[in-house]
Amino acid sequence: MKVLLLLGFVAVALAEVTRFDGEKVYRLRPKTDEHVAIIKELAGNIEVDFWSPEGAEQVVVSSEVDMHVDAAHTDIVSTLLQQSEMEHEVLVEDLQAYVEDQLDNQETKAYNYMKYNSWDKIEAWISSMASSNPSLISTQVIGTTFEGRAMTVMKIGKQSSSTKPAIFLDCGIHAREWISPAFCQWFVKEAVETYGSDAQMTSLLDQMDVIVLPVFNIDGYAYTWSNNRMWRKTRSRRSGSSCIGADPNRNFDAGWCTTGASSNPCSDTYCGSKPEFEVEVKAVGEYIRRNLFTIKAFLTVHFYFQVVVFPYFYFFQVGAPHREVVQVGEGAAGGLGSLFGPRYTRGPGGTTIFPAAGGFDDWAFDLGGKYFYTFEVGDTGRFGFLLPGSQIKPPWGGAMVAVKYISAHVVGNLF
Known part of the structure; x- marks a missing residue:
């Protein structure tokens, strides 16, 4: 007893x-x-x-x-x-x-794009969007999280008898950055609703697929709703340590556990015990390796700076192969600046924000992904990770401008 x-x-x-x-x-x-x-x-x-x-x-x-x-x-x-x-x-x-x-008032009975949504709602939304739009959306489970949740990607694009080139868009790699998953949901909504009326979106989805991972770190995201709003890492457990989780954006094999990462399991930037040790990171890594031939660009959404950045984060050199990447990133940031007033900062991640090893962006770029851009959207820190729901639409609009700009360039340079 x-x-x-x-x-x-x-x-x-x-x-x-x-x-x-x-x-x-x-x-x-x-x-x-x-x-x-x-x-x-x-x-x-x-x-x-x-x-x-x-x-x-x-x-x-x-x-x-x-x-x-x-x-x-x-x-x-x-x-x-x-x-x-x-x-x-x-x-x-x-x-x-x-x-x-x-x-306050975030949870409503109906799904609402103007509010933050819990994982249970997002999971139901993924299923609903796919069943309601079978000609544009298909889904695939690419893995299972540490706590047993299905990791589902949404492939958005006009159906084709042949394999189309694709853009990979992920959100929510850090659990507490709620606006990031909110953007992925908004992107899917806009893609479905504007296909056939918006020339740029229609061209994109006719020629390419956009593969969306709505929430990368699902366990951590769910935990921010149920227990600790400030939780950042995964929810994995390991023998010999009472500390939980690792930073999934430090667990990829790109300068792993060197600059800007910690080997302390209790740290928010813990790199994990080895590259791709986190099951979520392993699932994404294996999916990308299987589909690398078709994936032409990677876009990942974070919060809360106002920047458009590209590799590298784990070292500072920007060589000749980056010239086109730099130009496209500058164009995307310039468009954001013209739309929202202050010009968005842009440049290599290591010098524009801070050095950070083991990131998804650098790993995918090293693997052969030609275009990889990280959007940091939101305010400049007044609310930090706690941006009120009433203020989330402007960052969405900004990220959408950047996504469309980069996507148009990729579509025009497929061959």
Whole structure:
């Protein structure tokens, strides 16, 4: 009986929803090596959640650091920042209030593209969209997550008796970046609704297929709805460690576990015990290898910068083979800037954002994918990962402009 009671208490503890009362998000601007050392020392002594960059190893002089600190340590951090005379501001005074504001009225009975949707709703939506649009959409299960959820891709395009070239579009590799899966859903909706009326979309889907992975990190995404809104990694477990999950965008075999990644299983940027150790990463990797001949471009959506970037993230050289990639990326970013005012930043990931090894983008590019672009959409950090549902449509529109621009170039350069 005591054992059963203990197991019951453990189950309750595991089901508890994480709250963030009194927790703050600071924006720091380190100007000296001493400032950088202070940030890294903080991260080593207390539990710090880096929003941008994604880990202490990526903090450098003159970078902008968005750092989430729990309530127990906010006074210490504030005092230390003042004493060091490091330039800083408080972006979020009470993180729990932001979480509640974002979740407010998100769940509705009907599927709603103007709100964030839970995984259960997205899964049902995938099935519904395919059954309602059989001439444009087919689905395929490419693997199973650690917790047993089906990883389904949606192939969108005019049916053809022969294999068509394709673009691979993935969203939601980091669990807490909710706007990313929201964009994939919006893209599928727009593709279906505008096919036959929008010349650019019609041309794209007549000549190519767009293979959409609506949520890459499904287990992590589901966990952000049920337990911890700030969860980033997968939900895998391994013997010898109480820490859960790895960063799927550090688990590909591209400079694996070197710059911008951590070998600490408790870190949000944990690279995993070996490349493609995470079952989700393995499933995507095997699917891409099987279909590499037909996949001509890769597009991946993240949150929350305003940038269009391309390989490489794990080293800084941009050689001659990148010239066309650079030009297309600049065109996509320029279009975004003309639409939304401030010009989107563009360039190689390692220098434009921060260095990060083991990414899907660099891996696919090394494998032979000619075009790979990462869109970081959203605001500039005012709400961070907690962008209210009322503000999600503008980033969608921006990403759609960029996707159409790049897709048009790919269609025009298939041979």
